[in-house]
Amino acid sequence: MLVPTSYFESTSSATQSCENQQATTVRDHFRIAEDCPEMVFRRRAYLEKLLGILYEDCRRRISTDVDLTTDSSHLSDSSQRIASALTEQQLQKLDCDSLKQRIQQMYCDVDYANMKLLKVLKQRAHQLARQAARCNIITAVLQAMSEKRRIDTKLQFSLDPPGTESGFEEWLNAMKAVARLPDGIPSYFKRKLWVILANYHIDRLGLNWEQTRRVAFNERIHPDDDRLSFQIIKDLHRTGWSGISGEAERIHLKRVLLGYARFNKTIGYCQGFNVIAALVLEVTEFKEECALKVMIFLIEQVLPQGYFDQSLRALSVDMAVLRSLLHQRLPKTARHLDELQRNSECENEPPLTNVFSMHWFFDVVRDMPS
Known part of the structure; x- marks a missing residue:
């Protein structure tokens, strides 16, 4: 029939x-x-x-x-x-x-x-x-x-993006317009949105995802795994994320962090990755493959370039800008911090503002209002 x-x-x-x-x-x-x-x-x-x-x-x-x-x-x-x-x-x-x-x-x-x-x-x-x-x-x-810009006339809202490049851009602009509304995009829809954007980024990179996935989550020990695992395990118990409390959640977190380190050997593991990965795992309901895709998208496409490498050069520049703004806008506070450092035994250490401002830049995904 x-x-x-x-x-x-x-x-x-x-x-x-x-x-x-x-x-x-x-x-x-x-x-x-x-x-x-x-x-x-x-x-x-x-x-x-x-x-x-x-x-x-x-x-x-x-x-x-x-x-x-x-x-x-x-x-x-x-x-x-x-x-x-x-x-x-x-x-x-x-x-x-x-x-x-x-x-x-x-x-x-x-x-x-x-x-x-x-x-x-x-x-x-x-x-x-x-x-x-x-x-x-x-x-x-x-x-x-x-x-009423020319780009606004091409807005096209839908739950799933079209298959064409131009259609995807129109869909993305519509989603950005919705995100600017007071209530924004509902949390239960963000998971789907993040995965769609991550898949689009992976496709544009031209990656063979099946091969990437096998390498990232391979149970065999890689030459650099011991060193990376040691760095990751040190940070696991300092994650401080409500969704990562049990041993099972920490295993998922370690696998995603190690998977990204295997994917991007240039960066490997960097301080602050544990907090980002914990948030991503919670949003993706602890689906490791989706979490790894979103991690790649966030670090390579969304978050500031140069924050997450071994030199921390971009982070140092931004903290220097923050110190300069602090002296311009809050001179009394800046002088007080400088005086505290001069009177301490750590006068030759990095500026005192770095102590409380470094994690703001590292954990911008976690600390900024949702």
Whole structure:
């Protein structure tokens, strides 16, 4: 039994017409109300409500099978008729009438499975059409609230990025616009977003990920593993992250840190990696492969270049800038710290501001508000 395509075409066309009308209405509404502060507040609240509905649907998608079972309750009696599999020896012992009955039962089972599949596909088509309609409305609102730059006219909101390079950039700009809203992107959607961005970065690097994964998580001991493991283990108990408290979590953390050190032999392991990896593991629900991808993306694409190497040159420059700003903006505090250092036995040690400011730069992912 084949699923007729006409059903899905009619459903999609009807929904497409409806969503285009809604998007046009919303865009015109916000264009008229551009100069009214009250309307700006109302449209922002409207957008956040739509986003909440959309993200909630995404989070509940896993429970769709439960709904489908409830909706298909009128077919539940038929499911008991599905024949159990027989071995070749058992089939050879059956007579012709029994075999014919068996074949007829199999035809009934196939018909039942087709009916169930058709119902699931219809509901899936309906859900996807409804999701697309809401995404189009959010796109219209984001464009209406934008600064009307040329890039803003190409914003295209969706839960998953398109397959093209230009489509991905438009999707990413839409996500950035959502992130600038007061409530930002929901925490349960950030995991998916981080993994999408990490996969995109890995693809652009042209890495053979299967080979990279095997090398990173290989159980065989590498020549540098003893030295790296010693450095990592020293920092494991100083991570101070709430999600890393038990021995099992620390094993995951060590494997991800050692995996990154194997991937990037130039940097290896650097102070501060343990805190970043702990956060990434918590966000990715301790999935080591996803955590390693996000680590590569964060360190090589997002975080400041030169922080995480053996020389710490970029970090030293930023701390010097902080000391200069401290003397300009808070001269009394700066003089007090300088006086404390001069009167101590550690006058030749690095500046006292480094003691409390170094971890700000290292742990920017952890210490900055979420």
